[in-house]
Amino acid sequence: MLKIDNISKTFNPGTVNEKAALTNLSLDLKDGDFATIVGSNGAGKSTMFNAIAGTFIVDAGNIYLDGEDITFKKEHVRSKVIGHLFQDPLKGTAPNMTIEENMALAYLRASHSSGKLFSRISSKDKARFREQLSLLGMGLEDRMKNPVGLLSGGQRQALTLLMATFVTPKLLLLDEHTAALDPATAEKVLELTKSIVKERGITCLMVTHNMHQALEVGNRTLMMNAGKIVFDTSGEERASLTVNDLLEKFKVGAGEELDNDRVLLS
Amino acid sequence: MSGIFTVSIFQSALELGCIYALVALALFISFTILNIADLTTDGCFTLGCAVGAMVTLSGHPFLALVAALISGALAGFITAFLQTKLGVESILAGIIVNTGLYTINIAVMGFSSLINLFGCDTIFSLGKDGVPYMIFGDWYKVITVAFIVALIALALWWFLGTTLGMSIRATGDNTEMVKSSSINPTFTITVGLCLSNSLTGLSGCLIAQYQKSADINIGTGMVTLSLAALIIGQTLIGNKGSTIRRILGTILGSVLYRFIVAIALRMSVPAEALKLVSAIIVAVAIAAPYVRKKAALKKREFVNYRDNREVKENA
Numbered sequence: 001m002l003k004i005d006n007i008s009k010t011f012n013p014g015t016v017n018e019k020a021a022l023t024n025l026s027l028d029l030k031d032g033d034f035a036t037i038v039g040s041n042g043a044g045k046s047t048m049f050n051a052i053a054g055t056f057i058v059d060a061g062n063i064y065l066d067g068e069d070i071t072f073k074k075e076h077v078r079s080k081v082i083g084h085l086f087q088d089p090l091k092g093t094a095p096n097m098t099i100e101e102n103m104a105l106a107y108l109r110a111s112h113s114s115g116k117l118f119s120r121i122s123s124k125d126k127a128r129f130r131e132q133l134s135l136l137g138m139g140l141e142d143r144m145k146n147p148v149g150l151l152s153g154g155q156r157q158a159l160t161l162l163m164a165t166f167v168t169p170k171l172l173l174l175d176e177h178t179a180a181l182d183p184a185t186a187e188k189v190l191e192l193t194k195s196i197v198k199e200r201g202i203t204c205l206m207v208t209h210n211m212h213q214a215l216e217v218g219n220r221t222l223m224m225n226a227g228k229i230v231f232d233t234s235g236e237e238r239a240s241l242t243v244n245d246l247l248e249k250f251k252v253g254a255g256e257e258l259d260n261d262r263v264l265l266s
Numbered sequence: 267m268s269g270i271f272t273v274s275i276f277q278s279a280l281e282l283g284c285i286y287a288l289v290a291l292a293l294f295i296s297f298t299i300l301n302i303a304d305l306t307t308d309g310c311f312t313l314g315c316a317v318g319a320m321v322t323l324s325g326h327p328f329l330a331l332v333a334a335l336i337s338g339a340l341a342g343f344i345t346a347f348l349q350t351k352l353g354v355e356s357i358l359a360g361i362i363v364n365t366g367l368y369t370i371n372i373a374v375m376g377f378s379s380l381i382n383l384f385g386c387d388t389i390f391s392l393g394k395d396g397v398p399y400m401i402f403g404d405w406y407k408v409i410t411v412a413f414i415v416a417l418i419a420l421a422l423w424w425f426l427g428t429t430l431g432m433s434i435r436a437t438g439d440n441t442e443m444v445k446s447s448s449i450n451p452t453f454t455i456t457v458g459l460c461l462s463n464s465l466t467g468l469s470g471c472l473i474a475q476y477q478k479s480a481d482i483n484i485g486t487g488m489v490t491l492s493l494a495a496l497i498i499g500q501t502l503i504g505n506k507g508s509t510i511r512r513i514l515g516t517i518l519g520s521v522l523y524r525f526i527v528a529i530a531l532r533m534s535v536p537a538e539a540l541k542l543v544s545a546i547i548v549a550v551a552i553a554a555p556y557v558r559k560k561a562a563l564k565k566r567e568f569v570n571y572r573d574n575r576e577v578k579e580n581a
Contacts (some may be wrong), residue, residue, distance in 0.1 A: 053446070080448040092446070094439035096506070101432050105447045108429060163447075201562070216311040 001203045002029040002171055007051055007061030008227075021047040022058070023227040029171075034204045034218030035234075038211065038250065040056055044227040045207045047082060047172045052205075054078040066170055080109050083164030083202075085157070085177040092160030095149030099140060099159065102148050106163035132162055136192065141190040154185030158192060167194050172197065174206040191227070211243045211250075277408055279528040284411035285476060288418060288469035290495040290520040291513065295462035297496065298428075298512070300455060301438035302349075305360030307368030310341045310463045311470040312485035316374040318471025319381045319480035329529035330471050341367060341491045342459040350452040361486020372482055378576045379482040381474075394423045411472065415517060418465065423510045425461075434563055447568030494518035494544050497551040523547075570572060 004027040007184035011019045011265050029035060037044050051058050054075035062071045070078055081107055085092060092103050104121050109193050117231050126144065133141040136158050140151070148156060157177060164172065174193065194217065197204050208214050223231035223246075235243060278385045289311060296304035314334035321330035341363060375381050390407055393399060398406035421513020425431045437454040444451050462515035466488075474480045503511055532542060 055350075073448075076448050076450045079446045084446050084546045091440070091442050092441055094436040096439050097432065097435060101435075104429065105432055105436055105444075105449070108433070115448045118425075118428045120429075197568050 001031040001033070001066055002027070002205075003054070003064040004028075004048075004052070005062045005064070007058040007063060009047060009051060009056065009058050014020070016114070018099050021227055022051060025228055026061075027229055032201045032203055033203075033220055034216040034243070035206070035220040035222050035250070036218050037205060037207045037222045037224060038209070038214045039207075039224035040250075043224040045224050047227070048173050048224070049205070051088075052078075052171070052197055053173060054084055055083045063144055069183045081170040083169040083172040085160055085164055085172075087176040089160065089180060091151040091159040092163065093148045093156055096147055097153075098145050098147055099133070100126060100129050100144040102159065102161060103166065106166045109167040109169075110250065132166065136162060152185075154181045154189065157181060157185075158189055161189065161196070162192060165200065165202065167203060168200050170212070172202050172204040174204065175228070176207050176209065179209065211220075211246050215241055215243065215246060221246070270368075271367045273404075274530050275447055275532065276403065279524040281411055282474065283524035283529075284408070284415045285469055285472045286492065287415050287520035288465045288472070289492040290499065290516045291356055291418065291422060291490050292462040292469070293489070293496050294466040294512070294516045295422075295458055295465075296437050297493070298500075299438050300462075301459045302356045302455070302459070303360070304342075304345060304462065305357060306341055306363045306367075306459075307360075307466055307489040307492065308485040308487065309364035309371065309487070310338050311473075311488045312371045312464045312480075312482060313341055313367055313482045314338050314379070314470025315376070315474045315484050316371045316470075316482075317467070319383060319474040320374060320376075320450060322383055322386055322471075323381065324389055324473055325351065325387065327386070327392065327475060329469060330475070331373060333391070333406030334467040335464045338470070339460040339464035341467070342461070343456065344465030345463070346456040346459040350455050353565040368482070370388040372424075375482065376478060381480040382473065383480070386478070387471075388478065390475055411476075414472070418468075419517060423513055425556065426509050430454075430457065465478030470490045487544070490541070490548055491523070491544045492520070494525040494548045494551065497548060498522050501551060536555070540555075 003023060006024050007022055007024050008020070008024055009022040011017070011021055025044070025048060027048075037045050050056060052063060054070070054073060056075075057072060064070065065081065080095055094105070097105075100121055106126060107125070130141045130236060133144070138158060140155060140159065148159065149161065153220055157180075161177070177193070178189050181189060186221075190213070193206075198200070204218070206217065208217070217236065219238075220232070220234040221241075222229050279545065286432045291308065292307065293304075296302050314337060317337040318330040318334040321327075321333045345359045345363045348362060349356045356361065372379065389410060393410050398409060426435060428517055433444065433449045434454045434457060436447070437451050437458070441451055443452070463536045470485065473484065494521055499515040499517070499522075499574040500512075501524075502518065503515025526547070527540060527543075530540065531537065535543065
């Protein structure tokens with residue numbers, strides 16, 4: 001489904017701030033794979049996501065999605081088939097627009113809606129939005145005329161998740177999307193993520209700093225360090241792996257920096 | 267009030283308020299919705315005025331409105347093109363186009379800085395000779411411009427609720443989100459600026475027909491004056507709330523601003539001073555909430571200081 005072939009990206013080349021964020025990174029994701037990604041801060045996890053989503057064009061290498069070379073495709077073109085959630089719940093929604101308006105924008109991804117520039121939200125659309133929102137179990141279906149800015153972070157993130165998967169994407173990128181939420185809400189959003197991804201068979205990549213999650217969620221675990229994937233496990237090997245094993249690998253990969261790093265355990 | 271206000275002053279304030287409301291709506295689109303400081307306005311207003319005057323002069327007052335609309339949209343397109351395709355900062359893009367337009371405008375006016383439309387048919391003169399005057403009497407001008415503004419406001423409200431309109435609103439609200447919703451911000455910014463400047467152009471044309479003249483300097487300071495109207499409207503209505511409410515607030519702001527100007531003129535403030543007065547209104551309106559907050563904080567700080575000193579003295 002997703003094939004990353006030897007991509008590299010260096011920020012601020014030729015300056016004192018030069019930073020090789022991705023170095024010859026390769027990855028092959030099969031259709032329906034749900035891979036978790038761990039790695040210390042600065043390992044290149046978010047940069048890899050941004051490279052896939054098209055926030056910037058990679059310096060070298062190619063990215064293929066579903067057999068199509070998307071290396072030079074613009075971000076808004078890729079976003080038709082790639083859903084991207086960030087740690088910051090404010091990033092995925094327009095705060096001054098209502099819930100139903102946000103949903104309508106997400107629905108633009110559907111290929112048949114691209115010709116309808118001048119259509120307004122119909123009652124049929126509203127019924128569909130309402131039905132989708134009720135799946136969240138947060139009562140948002142009764143607040144469809146409220147601006148999204150009034151929602152809590154957890155509600156906004158759940159809404160963003162719904163919007164990203166409203167039209168089933170080929171690939172879903174989850175960049176620590178539960179990290180800014182309180183534990184109960186985080187749990188709820190994660191459960192929701194798992195059920196949506198499973199139900200629709202979406203190919204998915206999820207960054208997490210929670211080692212339990214890294215091993216329990218999905219079917220594959222990747223570890224990144226210094227702009228590369230340094231460890232890749234799935235199947236039986238993954239099933240027999242403990243959090244301690246993973247931490248050991250993490251220490252080997254990250255070296256001494258580890259002691260100073262934030263949240264590793266939970 | 268009746269001492270200061272005569273019916274005709276009331277009428278002309280309403281007329282001008284409605285005509286300039288189109289520029290305020292243009293800024294509502296660019297400043298408020300798209301969150302872009304588009305400084306094309308001054309030149310674009312004169313462009314609409316010049317193009318409108320020339321077409322009116324050739325005997326087509328209604329075609330003039332369309333021509334001014336299109337010329338404004340073109341100016342907006344160039345500003346949008348500079349900032350989305352050529353990487354020019356949005357403020358700079360507006361200033362560049364605004365500067366260039368001076369030459370274009372004077373060329374459109376046949377290298378003369380003033381065009382007179384006396385004796386030409388305008389939508390107002392046609393109204394006076396036709397049905398509107400028979401029905402509304404002296405109010406026919408007010409009715410004409412109010413009708414145009416109502417039409418535009420309605421169309422704008424409808425448009426902002428369409429898929430394209432919502433995409434434009436989202437572009438100003440959260441660009442990141444727009445990109446990840448498969449909307450091309452280059453496209454939405456371009457459409458938004460074309461739309462906004464077309465309204466400015468239309469307003470320029472209406473002023474030309476209303477004053478029966480076009481002047482190369484007529485647009486000077488227009489962005490500030492209209493910003494004053496926009497801010498007055500937002501202060502009264504609030505910049506949250508439904509789209510229709512905000513559109514009506516903007517129009518109301520523009521009309522109120524013209525009343526303020528009319529009162530100022532009536533109180534023999536010289537016409538030349540009006541731009542200074544407008545600039546002060548804008549500065550005060552924007553600064554007021556900030557200063558009020560600061561003052562409240564200073565007050566608390568002072569009370570705190572005094573209390574601490576009392577405690578110390580008593581000890």
